[in-house]
Amino acid sequence: MPTDFDFDTRIDRRGTHCGKWDKMEAMFGVSPVDGIPMWVADMDFAAPPAVRAALQKAVDHGVFGYFGDDSDYRAAVANWMKTRHGWEIDTDWLSTTHGLVAGVSHCIRAFTDPGDGIILFTPVYHAFHKIIAANDRRIVQSPMTREDGRYRMDLVGLAASLDGSEKMVVFCSPHNPGGMVWSVEEIRALARFCEAHDLLLISDEVHHDLVLPGGPKHNVAMVAAPEQADRMVIMAAASKTFNLAGGMTGGVFIPNPELRAKFEAKRATAGASPNSLGMLMSTAAYAEGAEWLDALLVYLDGNRRLFHDAVQAIPGLASVWPDATYMAWVDFSGTGMGTQEFTDRVEKSARIAANHGPAFGIGGESFLRFNFALPRSMVKEASERLADAFGDLQ
CATH class of the missing domain: 3.40.640.10 (Type I PLP-dependent aspartate aminotransferase-like (Major domain))
Known part of the structure; x- marks a missing residue:
């Protein structure tokens, strides 16, 4: 199996019965045309080669x-x-x-x-x-x-x-x-x-x-x-x-x-x-799949650092450093905004879909959860959009 895995290529999942992309507009008002899905916990990466080979064998069997x-x-x-x-x-x-x-x-x-x-x-x-x-x-x-x-x-x-x-x-x-x-x-x-x-x-x-x-x-x-x-x-x-x-x-x-x-x-x-x-x-x-996973973890670490540092640089926002998973838990309480106002900025101005914190129970009221398991160019773009959406606080 190859050891050089590609996590950078953007794979177009729109119109493929993909919940993450195709339900984004109905749930968050964020269009899949120019929106960035950072909500549901699946990754925008192709599965390991061994998995695809196993499925292909099954397809060929028929x-x-x-x-x-x-x-x-x-x-x-x-x-x-x-x-x-x-x-x-x-x-x-x-x-x-x-x-x-x-x-x-x-x-x-x-x-x-x-x-x-x-x-x-x-x-x-x-x-x-x-x-x-x-x-x-x-x-x-x-x-x-x-x-x-x-x-x-x-x-x-x-x-x-x-x-x-x-x-x-x-x-x-x-x-x-x-x-x-x-x-x-x-x-x-x-x-x-x-x-x-x-x-x-x-x-x-x-x-x-x-x-x-x-x-x-x-x-x-x-x-x-x-x-x-x-x-x-x-x-x-x-x-x-x-x-x-x-x-x-x-x-x-x-x-x-x-x-x-x-x-x-x-x-x-x-x-x-x-x-x-x-x-x-x-x-x-x-x-x-072990080699693929090892490569994935290194890639996710790069995304984690990029997104965390970008969020920390925005006045009023604070990201909890994740030891594990590919989610960033971001606190907006420092903005002084209510839940609806900071959520609107993320969804309407930044055009990013993120999970709403109150759904996670007591303690989630001032948070949004962002999935950074995306090609790095998309994580960079999302970081820049957030900075622009809250630019008036700087």
Whole structure:
């Protein structure tokens, strides 16, 4: 496989049933003709060559039936987790879901009842809020504090607020939207908290491969706190790592056999046959995508630095430095503007679509989330547009 990968070429995704581009105008009022999509978390880069080769082989075969033997997939996942994360898994732990949001939904239905409280450390990934509410559970927001530009969980404050109806924590590791990589000590403290309060810990680690150069090592929750592994569920996938979100293939790891049986019973209610093309893509990515990922991380680091420095140079704006992911979490509170005013400047003046901070819960009111997984020329253009849109503050 080649080692010289191209992340600079702009690939025209307009009119290709691409949510990121083709839904941008309806959702944000930003035209795909001259707008820059920096919202939904997929990358504007071609997938690894090995993935495209696997799909081409399937296309050439020409038959697209139900997926069968998944032993190659399970072996590739196990090898990836061991070599990339130092995590030895039993492949029996692994259940495949139609994406990880579906996996969270199955967990909610398997392990809690309507009206139960589910804890989120906010601000956090907006889809968690939606899927909890859609399942008629109660969202318990635990606002995080910020110290030296870094979010921290307030477990003391959370403990004081519990009323006994809370059954589960949905944890985001690395953190989305802030990009923090949680330390072993932080994860252990959370795991002990969950044990003390009889809570299940659902750890969404879908961005675990996207720790950028110079950042701390990602810590799998089960590796960091093995004593509490029986009350944990880990979620991971190739989707964010290799830009395969459309393959709708998520991995849910449950070592506790009783919890796994409950999960499988709920998963079966939605049909258990995986997306065959998603399985082929994920297998190829895990088996042969390491060099591509290493090159991607170097490229994303360049984009991160470019966008972060540009935002920091605009008076009133402040970007949280992300250790991981390809998202920038930008605070506009220093402008003195209300949410609608700074959002209008970004969307109408700069013609950039970014995720609205309030959707991430308490603590997101003055923020927007920007996806910088774009060709660098587009990140540079977006940076210049933001500077112009807020030029009167300089």
